[in-house]
Amino acid sequence: MELSALMLSRIQFAFTVSFHIIFPSLTIGLAAWLTVLEAMHQLTGKAVYRRVFDFWLKIFGVAFGIGVVSGVVLGFEFGTNWSELARLSGPVQGPLLTYETFTAFMLEASFFGVLLFGRSRVKPGFYLFSAAMVALGTMFSAFWIMVNNSWMQHPVGVAFIDGRFVPTDWAAIVFSPVVWVRFPHMLLASYLTGAFCVAATGAWYTLRRVCEPEAKVMLRMGLMLATVIMPVQLLFGHLVGDYVHDYQPVKFAAIEGRWHDEQPAAEVVIGWPDEAAETNRYAVSIPVLGSLIATMTPNSKEVGLTSFPKDQRPPVLIPFLAFRVMVGCGLLMLLVAWLGSWYAFKDRLERKTGLLWATYLSFPLPFVAILTGWFAAEVGRQPWTVWGVLRTADALTPTLTPQAASTSLVVFCTTYLVIFSFGTYYVYKLLRHGPASIAQDHAPTGSANRPLSVAAADPLHD
Amino acid sequence: MVTYWSVILAVSMLIYVLLDGLDLGVGMLFGTTTDDARRRSMLASISPIWDGNETWLIVAGVVLWGAFPLVYATLLGAFYIPVSVMLAGLIFRGVSFEFRVHAQRSKPLWNFGLIAGSFVAAFMQGAMVGALAQGLPVADGRFVGTDMSWLTPFSVVSGIALCVGYMLLGAGWLARKCEGQTRDAAFRAIPRLLVVVLALLVVLFVHALASNLAVMSRWMTRPVLFLVPVLGLMAVVAVWHAAAQGRDKLAFTGGAALFVVAYGMFAISFWPYIVPFSITIDQAAAPMSSLSFMFWGAGLFVFPLMLIYTVCSYTVFRGKVEPSAEHY
Numbered sequence: 033m034e035l036s037a038l039m040l041s042r043i044q045f046a047f048t049v050s051f052h053i054i055f056p057s058l059t060i061g062l063a064a065w066l067t068v069l070e071a072m073h074q075l076t077g078k079a080v081y082r083r084v085f086d087f088w089l090k091i092f093g094v095a096f097g098i099g100v101v102s103g104v105v106l107g108f109e110f111g112t113n114w115s116e117l118a119r120l121s122g123p124v125q126g127p128l129l130t131y132e133t134f135t136a137f138m139l140e141a142s143f144f145g146v147l148l149f150g151r152s153r154v155k156p157g158f159y160l161f162s163a164a165m166v167a168l169g170t171m172f173s174a175f176w177i178m179v180n181n182s183w184m185q186h187p188v189g190v191a192f193i194d195g196r197f198v199p200t201d202w203a204a205i206v207f208s209p210v211v212w213v214r215f216p217h218m219l220l221a222s223y224l225t226g227a228f229c230v231a232a233t234g235a236w237y238t239l240r241r242v243c244e245p246e247a248k249v250m251l252r253m254g255l256m257l258a259t260v261i262m263p264v265q266l267l268f269g270h271l272v273g274d275y276v277h278d279y280q281p282v283k284f285a286a287i288e289g290r291w292h293d294e295q296p297a298a299e300v301v302i303g304w305p306d307e308a309a310e311t312n313r314y315a316v317s318i319p320v321l322g323s324l325i326a327t328m329t330p331n332s333k334e335v336g337l338t339s340f341p342k343d344q345r346p347p348v349l350i351p352f353l354a355f356r357v358m359v360g361c362g363l364l365m366l367l368v369a370w371l372g373s374w375y376a377f378k379d380r381l382e383r384k385t386g387l388l389w390a391t392y393l394s395f396p397l398p399f400v401a402i403l404t405g406w407f408a409a410e411v412g413r414q415p416w417t418v419w420g421v422l423r424t425a426d427a428l429t430p431t432l433t434p435q436a437a438s439t440s441l442v443v444f445c446t447t448y449l450v451i452f453s454f455g456t457y458y459v460y461k462l463l464r465h466g467p468a469s470i471a472q473d474h475a476p477t478g479s480a481n482r483p484l485s486v487a488a489a490d491p492l493h494d
Numbered sequence: 495m496v497t498y499w500s501v502i503l504a505v506s507m508l509i510y511v512l513l514d515g516l517d518l519g520v521g522m523l524f525g526t527t528t529d530d531a532r533r534r535s536m537l538a539s540i541s542p543i544w545d546g547n548e549t550w551l552i553v554a555g556v557v558l559w560g561a562f563p564l565v566y567a568t569l570l571g572a573f574y575i576p577v578s579v580m581l582a583g584l585i586f587r588g589v590s591f592e593f594r595v596h597a598q599r600s601k602p603l604w605n606f607g608l609i610a611g612s613f614v615a616a617f618m619q620g621a622m623v624g625a626l627a628q629g630l631p632v633a634d635g636r637f638v639g640t641d642m643s644w645l646t647p648f649s650v651v652s653g654i655a656l657c658v659g660y661m662l663l664g665a666g667w668l669a670r671k672c673e674g675q676t677r678d679a680a681f682r683a684i685p686r687l688l689v690v691v692l693a694l695l696v697v698l699f700v701h702a703l704a705s706n707l708a709v710m711s712r713w714m715t716r717p718v719l720f721l722v723p724v725l726g727l728m729a730v731v732a733v734w735h736a737a738a739q740g741r742d743k744l745a746f747t748g749g750a751a752l753f754v755v756a757y758g759m760f761a762i763s764f765w766p767y768i769v770p771f772s773i774t775i776d777q778a779a780a781p782m783s784s785l786s787f788m789f790w791g792a793g794l795f796v797f798p799l800m801l802i803y804t805v806c807s808y809t810v811f812r813g814k815v816e817p818s819a820e821h822y
Contacts, residue, residue: 097592100545101585101588101589104548104551104552104581104584104585105581105585107552107555107556107559108555108570108577108581110559110566110570111559111566111567111569111570111571111577112570112571112573112574112577112578113574115567115568115570115571115637116567118559118563118566118567118570119563119564119566119567119568119635119636121563122559122560122563122564122566122567122780123563123780123781123783123784124784125559126556126559126560126561126563126566126780126784127560127780127784127787127788127792129556129559129560130556130557130559130560130788130792131788131791131792132556133552133553133556134553134556134792134796134797134800135796137549137552137553137796137800138796138799138800138803193781196563196781198781198783198784199781199783199784199787200783202783202787429571429574430571430636431571431572431574431637431638431639431640431641432571432574432641433640433641435641436574436575436641439575439578440574440575440578443578443579443582444578444582447582447585447586450586450589451585451589454589454593
């Protein structure tokens with residue numbers, strides 16, 4: 033099959049951005065959790081919190097480093113592959129990403145350094161403050177990214193003057209209602225990612241009967257956090273659905289797998305959308321539920337894909353399936369978190385081997401949920417790059433050839449796979465050794481600007 | 495406002511060139527020795543700083559997009575291949591740096607990654623500057639050339655010149671930060687690198703003057719501008735003197751001054767064009783609402799803080815490196 037420069041560019045962007053998002057989601061969650069740990073350590077004076085903190089700070093460092101390295105490419109891809117987008121929407125997206133970079137720089141530059149070296153040099157209060165600032169910094173960084181992406185989903189606050197978007201109302205852009213449901217949705221997803229990775233590690237140690245005091249803290253804090261966050265996340269997921277329903281009806285129809293207008297609308301629980309035949313195969317549907325989900329009323333009329341011209345419909349299969357995988361992961365996480373917390377409350381968790389295994393094996397769930405959620409959002413936005421105003425095909429760099437695009441795709445895939453395999457290997461090695469092997473007063477060495485080196489300074493490094 | 499962001503962009507790019515230039519230079523010079531002790535001290539001299547230095551590339555990139563979207567779109571589209579390859583080179587340089595510490599058997603691979611990554615990134619940067627100076631086919635604010643328009647004899651010479659220039663910076667840095675054999679080797683390399691870089695610069699400058707009437711007339715009508723290359727000559731003398739006398743600090747300062755002069759000559763030749771000779775700074779600037787939105791937060795507060803932080807981090811790591819202090 034001959035691939036066009038457009039398709040190659042889409043594959044490359046999807047690959048690099050999917051790869052990148054894995055690491056920030058983890059670090060945003062971990063940063064917040066580390067702050068809580070440090071606060072608990074200072075409040076209770078228990079050494080176990082400190083050991084868990086020092087241990088997860090190292091994991092944070094490696095993940096943060098890979099996140100930074102893999103993110104560099106993204107800042108340039110907008111120009112290399114999507115130069116028409118960069119030219120037209122640069123006045124909006126450029127400043128937003130400038131804020132993102134400047135925020136990230138400040139975070140990386142200052143307070144993260146204090147966390148790595150400053151334990152013995154600053155007062156405990158300031159150390160805690162630094163941890164909170166790092167958490168806040170990762171949050172701000174995510175915020176600007178979500179403002180940027182939400183503007184592409186729902187372009188507000190601009191006028192089209194002299195062949196480009198000119199921002200006329202920054203408040204409308206930054207405080208767009210879409211931002212304020214999607215940003216919490218992403219933030220909570222990151223917190224869940226942190227919570228599940230921590231809980232899974234705790235379960236792993238408990239099953240192996242190593243590092244038991246630390247494992248107990250990880251397991252319980254992780255599950256408890258997830259227990260509280262998960263229902264809130266489902267609520268925000270629903271609110272995100274509402275904005276899609278109102279602002280992007282054709283995307284909503286694709287996600288729902290709804291081909292024709294229906295009143296009241298049924299909900300396709302599972303099936304296999306067939307775009308050629310404009311129908312779902314093997315579909316299992318529940319009547320009326322579709323209207324209930326969409327509007328909270330039992331007989332609303334819901335619009336179907338065939339009400340839109342073909343050239344304005346997104347692909348159906350990917351958003352449809354991705355959305356269901358995301359929801360499935362969410363429900364599984366809810367189940368694991370609630371069962372786990374219940375038995376933790378009863379103090380029987382450490383004996384429930386089956387549940388511990390389930391918790392241990394659940395660590396990929398939040399990552400899968402985040403990736404599939406983004407697939408639904410971004411593939412569902414097609415054929416637009418900026419919803420309703422700029423088509424993806426028109427956003428492409430006009431001079432880009434398939435040869436150049438395939439060259440860069442191969443180069444970046446190779447590069448990222450090398451980083452990913454080694455990065456994962458180092459994280460695995462750190463996790464396997466566990467926190468008990470970290471000497472209490474051994475402050476991690478390495479450099480603030482080189483988080484990956486934190487792992488290298490490990491005394492148990494072979 | 496346009497002026498403010500032009501200055502921010504110019505400063506960010508200059509900081510990047512000087513700081514990551516020395517890292518890339520050391521990365522390339524890393525290939526000139528196989529002695530393990532020397533290699534360790536070379537890495538120790540840049541290990542605390544290289545990642546922060548690279549961040550300035552991203553800073554320059556996003557400022558370019560935010561403040562001059564037209565240039566960002568035109569240049570990155572035109573430089574598709576060199577930008578992609580440069581980024582891959584920078585990533586390999588970075589991960590090689592980190593992974594070679596862990597490696598046992600694969601150490602040669604990461605050594606190679608460090609050297610090759612530095613060369614590739616430096617060459618591509620130089621080639622892009624060369625292609626930019628030579629003039630890209632732009633019509634109506636859009637690049638209209640091909641994937642390979644950037645590749646010309648002039649841009650290749652320019653790429654090589656930047657590699658050698660970065661090595662000169664790197665050698666100056668090693669002389670300043672290291673002791674013993676590493677310092678001696680750096681001082682031996684400096685005069686040779688200086689001669690080569692000077693020869694290449696003269697070739698490039700004369701070629702630019704001869705082949706481009708606009709540049710030529712600008713220099714000829716204002717002879718006072720030739721004071722700038724004279725400053726450059728003073729920097730050359732300073733570096734030469736430093737190498738001959740073994741003056742640790744002067745070698746790097748002189749090399750950096752030479753870069754500033756070359757950067758200034760580039761600006762003089764093309765100002766007010768930001769893409770010579772098709773897009774001016776004013777044409778490229780983002781609308782006022784974008785520039786002021788950036789100014790009242792990022793520009794006014796965060797940027798100065800970033801500068802202060804950079805100065806502080808260099809102050810913390812000032813002086814000679816102790817090879818035993820780092821784990822390299």
